[in-house]
Amino acid sequence: MSIASFAADAPRPAPTSLGCPFSDILQLTEASSVVSRGISAGGAWSLRFPRPGKLKFFALARGQCWVREEGRKKGLVLDEGDVMLLSGRRGFVIADGPDTPAKDAHRVLAARPEPIVELGDGDRSECVVLSGMVSLHPSSGPLLTEVLPPRIHVRAVSPRAASLRWIVEQILHEQRSAVPGAAAASAQLAQLLFIQLLRAHLASAGTLPSGWLRAISDDRLTPALRLIHGDPQRSWTVAELAKAAGMSRTSFAVRFKAAAGAAPLSYLTSWRMHLARRSLRESDTPIAEIAAAVGYTSESAFSTAFKRVAGSSPRSYRVSNGHKSI
Template sequence: MDPLSDVLSLLRPRSVLSAAMNAGADWAIRFPPQGCAIKTGAIVSGTCWLVVDGEEPILLKRNDFFLLPHGHAFLMASDLELPPLAAADVFAAVRFGGVVRIGEGGSFLCHSNRFVMEGPDAALLTMLLPSVVLIRADDGGASLGWLVARMMTELSQQRAGSALVIKHLAQMMLVEALRLQAATGPAGGTGWLYALADRSLGAALAALHADPARRWTVADLAAEAGMSRAAFSEHFRKGTGLAPMAYLTRWRMSLACERLLHPDSPIAAIAIDIGYESESAFSTAFKREVGCPPRQWARRAMAKDGAGGRAAAE
């Protein structure tokens, strides 16, 4: 698979809520921290401000699309001077999906999705993404229009099968937004998506993801990128926020975490499959990167998964 598909396969995003808001007059809504979740939004009509904690305010317009990968708290408002309402109160009536109306409606319309990350190493992977992914209408946001339009129809009409259609549409929006950002991300940005948009770094990342077990060196990756070793190292660090070998280690640990969830996968085999010569070398690297030995991590992860499954069943 390509790097974007690789990462999304390990993140395993699951759509848990899709809703729309039709607002009139002035309004402001405060959204709490989202935890290990990704939030997306599409502006159907009108304008509003988006303020993510720690970031500068962003004015959103018709056909703009945003994606928030880190679960930070954020504010959406027609006027930043207004005292905000709590999102839980505003959207209580549509906690299972639908369209909420503020005032008389008609001035502003938007749609949003919330995804939980079910991959075992989601936090490690989402940190490779920027705090805010913004796709302007002129940069491809309008190409998401048919998905947004269909989503609005399903949310408004709630026909038979709508729940399933909505989940699939949400997944398609997420992938398309990340794909657009990877293809058209602004030059000079920092983050994994910006690196994919860079032709040289994208080539190196594609090669690394295609064969993570290879004994890669910085010189090897530089050759894939068509750059000198020194220039590549600097460019890679600026583009991804990580040194090349640090990125390789992080990706290998993410692959290992996925494999460790399967009890029939021997640690020695996992070690070889992701590029380590021995179980002990892998275990040392895993503990250094993740914070505990592989077996301990696997026990904790499976116990947590079991508890989550029981809670869901109850």
């Protein structure tokens, strides 16, 4: 069998996103959003949360509140319509203001099973806050968390705020209703809220640090990135990718490295290794087939590249992640 026919018959990583790099990375990291609790408060109230260890989001549907992360001297005021995403690396306080003593959130909320908890000693419709978390796969999650800032604050005056506010209102409607599927609908809406938050960050963050997030926000590079993500098995050349971007080979290579932090073919290799890691963790597919699926014509060439990137052989990686070596 020729190399060409073998490659044609080999299983390919399923590009369910049709080569959309943003969707591919969200899928690879297994980003999963959930609404954890709503707060309807008035008067004096303050809750202290421990470090969540996950991405944490807040959406202010009504009124105003104050948020401060541990280790930071100053807090931030959230106004009606604002949405915030925290990295989850620090504990935080959310309150009516900086002067109210904070109570342990877990103790306060543990005895309150209702989806929207009423707090405070005043009009409890003054402030309505929706909160939730985004879970990521422990192995691939850093692909996302390492390119995000400690916090993202989308203000109500932002061009993207209208769509976020609509989603928040729909989640609140689901949370307050007793219709079948309310929890499932809330989770789907929370996922959409997370995606819109990231889009708002891309649209308003200015110059991002080098990395895939900056690269996918560059319209000139998007056609090349779609080719890489749509067919990672193919042996792409810089010339082919540059042609798709409508640029000279040299200009493309310089622009790509400045945006992505890696040369085009290095990015391709990195993406292939992310796909290979997922296959090794989650399937019993023979290593030779995984190698072919990510563009390698031999298992030995794949193993060498994988060990250079991951620090261990494919077999060792698979075993350490709970699968038998095949």
